[in-house]
Amino acid sequence: MRYFQLPGRSPVLATNGMCATSHPLAAKIAIDTLARGGNAVDAAIAGAVILGLCEPQMTGLGGDAFALIKPAGGEDILALNGSGRAAQGSSAQKLRAQGLKTVPVNSAHAVTVPGAVDAFCTLSDRLGKLGMADILGPLIPYFESGVPIAPRVAFDWALAKESLQGSARDVYLAQGKPLKTGHQFALPGQAEVLRRIADKGRDGFYVGEVAEDMVATLKAAGGAHVVSDFAATACDWTDPISGTYKGIDLVEHPPNGQGATAILMANILKHFDITALDPMGSKRAHIEAEAAKLAYDARNRLLADHDHTVRLMHMLDAGTAEKLAALINPKRAMAAAAPLTEAIHKDTVYITVVDRDRMAVSLICSIFHSFGTGLASDKFGILMQNRGAGFTLERWHPNELGPGKRPMHTIIPGMLRQNGRVTMPFGVMGGAYQPAGHLRFLSNMVDFGMDAQSAIDAPRAFSDNGVMSVELGYSDTVRAELYAMGHNVRIPEGPIGGAQSIRIDDSGYLEGASDPRKDGCALGY
Template identity: 65%
Template sequence: MRDFHLPGRSGTYATDGMCATSHPLAARTAIDILERGGNAMDAAIAGAVLLGICEPQMTGIGGDCFALFTTPGDPAIRALNGSGRAPAAASAAALRDKGHETVPLHSADAVTIPCAIDAFCRLSADHGRLGLDTLLAPAIRYADAGVPVAPRVAFDWPVAGKALQGHGIAHYTRNGQPLATGDIFRAPGQAEVLRRIARHGRTAFYEGEVAEDMLAALNALDGVHTAEDFAAAQSDYTDPVQGEYKGATLVEHPPNGQGATAILLMNILRHFDLASMPPGSAGRIHIEAEATKLAYDARNRFIADPDRTARLAHMLAPETAARLAALIDPRRAMPAAAPLTEAIHRDTVYITVVDRDRMAVSFIYSIFHGFGSGIASGKFGILMQNRGAGFSLTEGHPNEMAGGSRPMHTIIPAMLAENGRVTMPFGVMGGGYQPAGHARLVSNMVDFGMDVQAAIDAPRAFADPAGLKLERGHAPDVAQALADLGHEVIVPRDPLGGAQAIRIHDSGVLEGGSDARKDGCALGY
């Protein structure tokens, strides 16, 4: 139980249904859909689409998504890959010939075909109860009327907004200036696109005037995208990957997402007695940091498009984790893993919903970097992701850019299962931090017995190539102790990610937690 003398928030408890996400309007919309007879999939789709209006620097209909979900009466967890492919004419060799070592972040070369809309339509048709017209209505209304800019969104806007160019400036700034807290953001062009999708489905987005609007913006910047590339966009059902941690099963989306990294990280941590250490101690942070370096190094070598990820079984094998754990010195930090040649981001949104029938949905949705590529279509203002910057340009690398291929993705939804049933859909935003965030959240609950909200609120650390990022919530002596172990300690400008989770108790009670690092909340009824 938290100390009620100190600032903080309690978990949210309910029985009939719950949503946890990063903006209150999206959470309220999801609950409204549940109360109107929709299921968890309906609610997640409605809330996610609205998040693109509430947090436009993070996500939107020009992006990608991944989902894990269950269906009532079936313990199996299913996965949907809603990530887009590079245009058929994309070529790493062509970019190398131009002198590039990485895919330029804010270029048409970085824009892969957005696949979120196809995923929304497919999930709605296959697993929803209400039609797209009902699910898209809240986002249409708010896009037309406008949404007050929330504090965390306003915090991100000035820095992320530097990416905006051309039509992006017109649609996502006020006379070239970032919007501030309380300003009203409107997206009437997107409202019209959503109205067309509600009436005609995916073809309204991937063919005709809307697709032509996106193509015009991309081709004007020498993009090689074609109408055929957009028409061919398709999400795919797939099978999750999973690993065990002290009686709990961590279920992740498979490649091209980086979820296997979280499983490998937890497999390494199983070799250490974290529960014997104080949860905020330098000792625990050090072991997690060293395990993170090793797990991310494996990620950088192996994870790519599913068709090109050849060593996944090796990455998840117990003996691999055992060999890596043996490399960790509890008394000394090792060098960081070599940085990816491809870009890593920190911008995404996550929503989780559980309904009365205990259908659970874990859904993550992103345009990659802040405001994506910065390229928006002229008429409708569709901001396009720069997910293609997640490709490598290294010749022969599994993640090398190629026409029709999908890049390695950082966004990963997750679920925790215990005793043969799902007990917690959850996600931790924050780009490259996400696998480390999954591991820390699970460890906070399994090793230290924290409740959902406390596990989310606890201060975070992340070892990346720049150094060991340490949030200000840690005790003052912890940073010095970590420096003494050889870590280059950095206090980052931004907090590390943002988490959302719903615990499904044996009693049937739902317990939701939502990260104060974002603007959102958990709501139930």
């Protein structure tokens, strides 16, 4: 429960439908979609697409998406993998021969074929009610006329302006400068792309002029992409994976996502009496940091494209977690786990929607780094993701770059389930932070009795690549204690991640929560 004498926000309560996401316009459009007869899938697609205009540094038509869906009338959870694959002409050997140790993040080599549009069309066809034309129609005027840039978006824009290159600078900068709060930003080229998707479905994007525009831009930048790489794009229905933390099932997406990392962290933390610790104290932050180091090290070694991932069950096994937990010294930080050779970044959007029939959608999408590769297609202005930077160039590694492979992905949607009933779709943005964020959010509620909004509001810390980022919400005393334990402590330049959730109360109402670290909100009706 929040203290009403202090700054904060209350959870949002409603009965007919709810959306929580990182921009208020996306939340409103999702609710409008529900109110005019759409279901949670229709609303989530509409909100996710408009986020590509509202937060173009984070997401867009040139990115990927993952979703967990609980259809109405049951408690089964479906998983859809909408992540794209490397071009058939991709070769780790060729990049190694050029002396490269990693896939360059701002190069065409880092561009995997975008999977989000195919995922949206697939979700609409199988589970939606309105159809893509009806979903996208109300969005097109916004892309044509624009929306004012929100404060957090402007903050991110300024940090990433130098990553934009070529024709992308004409579309995403104003006379070479980043857009500021209140600047009206439009994407008329993408409005035309949406018309084509509305008319032809996925073929409006992956076949014909739109795909040819993307391929031509990539070829000019040295990429190996051909039109057939785009035409062959197809998302996959998969089976979720899950683990249990103190009676709550944590449901995650299987590889190539990093959801197994969150489950391993949950199993490690079971071996410590977290409830006995100060929720905002150094001892809890230390234990979580050590658990993250161990779980992320396992991720770095084992996770890849589903067809190449090795020893997934080893990561999910309770015995593995027990052995790793025994390595944690409650008073002293261990050396950092082996760093990733591939790039890790934090730019992602998340949207969750629950409708009146209690269909629940947990959807996350991204172009990876801020503005992706910084490359945009010349005619339509589609920013292209650099998810291929998530591959390694290490020979024989399961996550080695290869033709038609999917890279290890950082974005993971989540759901919570208790006694067989889905109680909450949720997500935590923030690149590598996401598994640790899932556990911090869950632990805040389970171990310390926080409601979802309070659990999201609470300060965060994250240890990654030898640095422990500790938000300003922690005291200087806590930072000093962590430093004394051996952590390389710093205050991050920006906030750590962002989260959204909707709790499905068994009495019939919905409770939405949204992270103040973002511009968004939860809305219901």
